[in-house]
Amino acid sequence: MRLSSMADYAVVTMTAAARHCGRHGAGGARVSAQQLADETGLPVPTVQKLVSKLAAAGLLKSVRGLGGGLKLARPAAAISLADIVEAVEGPIAMAPCSVHGRHDCTLEADCTVRPHWPEVDAALRGALAGVTLTQLTRPVPAGVVAGASA
Structure with a gap:
């Protein structure tokens, strides 16, 4: 499984x-979409689109007026990777048939795997929910290679 570019950009x-x-969310400094674009290297329109989705999902809050900008809607420790991915992609589902109401699979009538997809989806969501935004902001220790396993 691979994240879409937009989900990846949302995490970034x-x-x-x-x-x-700051990691505590409430209070803390504010940041603009332009600052986020500058820091991440993403185009401003992409960041604005992501900010809109992330705010609609209750992950970011827009503050107007003097000293306004964007801030975390809740502490970073209370925002999971699953929350971010779902804000952009919708519910986590490995197979199209595991999304409620979808009936576009030609194998659906005789499929013996379909009843098991919700369990797989829950396991994947649980794994992503176990990774917090706080963890993702920590520096990587020297000598640790991205993608390497122990």
Whole structure:
């Protein structure tokens, strides 16, 4: 399984916001979409689109007026990787048939795997829910290679 580019960019954007706003979310400094774009290297329109989705999902809050900007809607420790991915992609589902109401699979009538997808989806969501935004903002220790396993 691979994240879509937009889900990946949402994670990058949220980690940048967490670094700017502090890990505690409420209170803390504010950051603009332009600052997030500058820090992440993403185009401003992409960041604005992501900010809109992340705010609609209750992960970011927009503050107007003097000293306004964006801030985390709740502490970074209370925002999971699953929350971020679902804000952009919708419910986590490995197979199209595990999304409630979808009936577009030609194998659906005789499929013996379909009843098991919700359990797989829950396991995947649980794994992503176990990774917090706080964890994603921590520096990687020297000598640790990205993608390497122990």
